[in-house]
Amino acid sequence: MAMSYLFTAPTSCFARPRKSLRDLSSRLGSQSFLEWELLGKAACEKRGGGQIGKNSLTVFCQQGVVSVARKDEAVSQSFDGSTAQLNIVMKFGGSSVASAERMREVADLILSFPNECPIIVLSAMGKTTNKLLLAGEKAVGCGISHVSEMDELSFVKELHLKTVDELAVDRLIVSGLLDELEQLLKGIAMMKELTLRTKDYLVSFGECMSTRIFAAYLNKIGAKARQYDAFDIGFITTDDFTNADILEATYPAVAKRLHGDWIRDPAIPVVTGFLGKGWKSCAVTTLGRGGSDLTATTIGKALGLREIQVWKDVDGVLTCDPNIHPKAEPVPHLTFDEAAELAYFGAQVLHPQSMRPAREGDVPVRVKNSYNRQAPGTLITRSRDMSKALLTSIVLKQNITLLDIVSTRMLGQYGFLAKVFSIFEDLGISVDSVATSEVSISLTLDPSKIWSRELIQQELDHVVEELEKISVVNLLQGRSIISLIGNVQRSSLILERAFNVLRKNGVNVQMISQGASKVNISLVVNDSEAKQAVAALHEAFFEDGFNAEIQSDDGQSQNGSGVLPYN
Numbered sequence: 001m002a003m004s005y006l007f008t009a010p011t012s013c014f015a016r017p018r019k020s021l022r023d024l025s026s027r028l029g030s031q032s033f034l035e036w037e038l039l040g041k042a043a044c045e046k047r048g049g050g051q052i053g054k055n056s057l058t059v060f061c062q063q064g065v066v067s068v069a070r071k072d073e074a075v076s077q078s079f080d081g082s083t084a085q086l087n088i089v090m091k092f093g094g095s096s097v098a099s100a101e102r103m104r105e106v107a108d109l110i111l112s113f114p115n116e117c118p119i120i121v122l123s124a125m126g127k128t129t130n131k132l133l134l135a136g137e138k139a140v141g142c143g144i145s146h147v148s149e150m151d152e153l154s155f156v157k158e159l160h161l162k163t164v165d166e167l168a169v170d171r172l173i174v175s176g177l178l179d180e181l182e183q184l185l186k187g188i189a190m191m192k193e194l195t196l197r198t199k200d201y202l203v204s205f206g207e208c209m210s211t212r213i214f215a216a217y218l219n220k221i222g223a224k225a226r227q228y229d230a231f232d233i234g235f236i237t238t239d240d241f242t243n244a245d246i247l248e249a250t251y252p253a254v255a256k257r258l259h260g261d262w263i264r265d266p267a268i269p270v271v272t273g274f275l276g277k278g279w280k281s282c283a284v285t286t287l288g289r290g291g292s293d294l295t296a297t298t299i300g301k302a303l304g305l306r307e308i309q310v311w312k313d314v315d316g317v318l319t320c321d322p323n324i325h326p327k328a329e330p331v332p333h334l335t336f337d338e339a340a341e342l343a344y345f346g347a348q349v350l351h352p353q354s355m356r357p358a359r360e361g362d363v364p365v366r367v368k369n370s371y372n373r374q375a376p377g378t379l380i381t382r383s384r385d386m387s388k389a390l391l392t393s394i395v396l397k398q399n400i401t402l403l404d405i406v407s408t409r410m411l412g413q414y415g416f417l418a419k420v421f422s423i424f425e426d427l428g429i430s431v432d433s434v435a436t437s438e439v440s441i442s443l444t445l446d447p448s449k450i451w452s453r454e455l456i457q458q459e460l461d462h463v464v465e466e467l468e469k470i471s472v473v474n475l476l477q478g479r480s481i482i483s484l485i486g487n488v489q490r491s492s493l494i495l496e497r498a499f500n501v502l503r504k505n506g507v508n509v510q511m512i513s514q515g516a517s518k519v520n521i522s523l524v525v526n527d528s529e530a531k532q533a534v535a536a537l538h539e540a541f542f543e544d545g546f547n548a549e550i551q552s553d554d555g556q557s558q559n560g561s562g563v564l565p566y567n
């Protein structure tokens with residue numbers, strides 16, 4: 001029996017998947033149904049997503065979605081380039097959608113790209129998440145009768161009702177959710193308890209409302225849009241409430257849902273950022289503060305989009321936190337590794353996990369300013385010309401704890417290190433930077449753990465107690481990590497300049513760590529000296545033309561090509 005297939009692919013897909021389609025068709029053409037299913041599965045896995053139906057196979061390719069449907073007898077193969085495909089994801093943070101006026105501007109911004117078919121990801125409006133968390137904490141102690149008068153609840157209600165009124169969309173879009181929110185807070189007040197699971201449900205109201213308002217507004221101005229709650233479209237996560245991880249199953253599920261709806265009835269998808277659904281509990285989870293960036297990159301990978309755009313209130317990723325040093329400037333180009341390291345070491349501009357899906361899917365990320373569209377922003381890709389900038393940014397993480405641990409036992413180094421890290425593992429505490437010698441180890445912990453659970457004093461005491469069974473421990477609080485992100489293959493040059501500056505400023509470095517990442521050197525200093533040190537380092541590396549000088553002096557990178565490969 002002759003097998004035959006109908007292929008559909010958008011024009012934007014032709015560049016790369018045409019070959020894949022041919023490969024697939026020739027490979028599938030001579031197979032039995034069972035083999036076809038197996039090959040289909042392999043293709044889906046390789047390409048990051050897909051689905052196998054009884055009589056159809058859909059594979060999501062790099063540049064879009066390729067549908068492959070089997071037809072019974074008649075041989076037919078066609079490419080249909082007429083349907084525009086979802087090709088980018090645009091994420092707008094709380095600062096970008098803080099008011100009705102901002103929502104109008106964001107809608108205008110989206111529609112100013114008529115050739116793009118974007119998926120929109122939104123965070124909660126302005127400071128809504130913080131207000132909801134505060135409301136939850138207050139509700140625990142305020143008594144049920146006082147819930148309705150809580151300032152935080154009034155703030156959230158007024159902000160959302162005012163926004164729907166100003167955008168002239170129906171109040172019903174949010175009024176039901178606001179009632180439910182009040183009921184939830186009353187429940188918390190009644191139980192006098194706010195669990196992590198309840199916290200996640202509580203904050204989810206922020207994204208659920210912002211996306212509903214925005215989608216309604218787009219529809220009102222004639223741009224057909226469809227709202228989605230991430231927890232309903234396949235964002236499957238671990239059950240680590242307040243800091244859940246995205247599970248692999250998410251990618252094909254999200255692609256299937258968004259693409260399927262788009263093919264059936266095209267409408268701009270407006271998806272809640274930050275939210276997921278726990279795979280065991282089936283309850284709403286959140287991806288950690290700032291998690292909407294991760295929602296966007298997950299969608300980018302799931303659908304193999306051309307670009308992920310993350311719109312903020314700054315001109316891109318800056319050379320340092322503008323709140324710490326006002327002379328911070330935009331960084332034009334970063335690698336995924338540099339951006340991940342920068343986020344992990346404290347730059348709040350990106351969620352620490354958000355680069356992972358983008359890197360895995362090799363989808364470029366562009367960080368842009370929704371208040372200043374013309375600014376070029378920052379492009380984050382697999383590799384960059386390393387001769388262009390020796391250092392890309394300086395990140396400061398304050399209020400960390402430094403632990404100096406000296407072995408008292410006759411353990412070999414491997415035994416000692418293994419024991420130390422097993423203690424951290426047992427206590428579920430992650431370590432930031434590490435420096436070791438034969439019998440001692442220095443490491444840093446982040447007590448505020450903004451991206452995960454709180455490391456409270458009690459836990460810190462517990463760590464010390466456990467470590468003291470095998471070592472002498474010196475716990476030093478009030479320290480900062482200054483991370484120098486850039487081409488660490490040139491570490492001698494970076495360190496020479498950095499130590500020169502720090503010595504001149506009388507700053508003593510208490511620990512130094514250069515990981516295998518090849519993009520980060522971390523220096524630990526006293527909190528009291530940290531900001532001054534960052535300002536001095538920024539001046540030395542970015543304000544006096546040092547990066548440019550290095551480029552003209554010896555523009556060649558270590559591998560000669562100037563481009564550091566990602567591996």
Ligand SMILES: Nc1ncnc2c1ncn2[C@@H]1O[C@H](COP(=O)(O)OP(=O)(O)O)[C@@H](O)[C@H]1O
Nearest residue numbers: 093094095312313314317318320321347348349
């Ligand atoms: N290196 C950095 N580059 C850019 N912004 C930074 C950096 N470090 C800290 N920030 C802060 O991050 C903010 C943007 O991140 P965020 O508030 O999460 O945006 P959004 O809510 O729009 O997603 C900026 O307003 C800035 O104050």
Ligand SMILES: N[C@@H](CC(=O)OP(=O)(O)O)C(=O)O
Nearest residue numbers: 093094123129289290291292
């Ligand atoms: N609203 C959530 C998620 C988020 O990503 O927000 P933003 O994009 O504004 O950082 C938070 O405040 O953490």
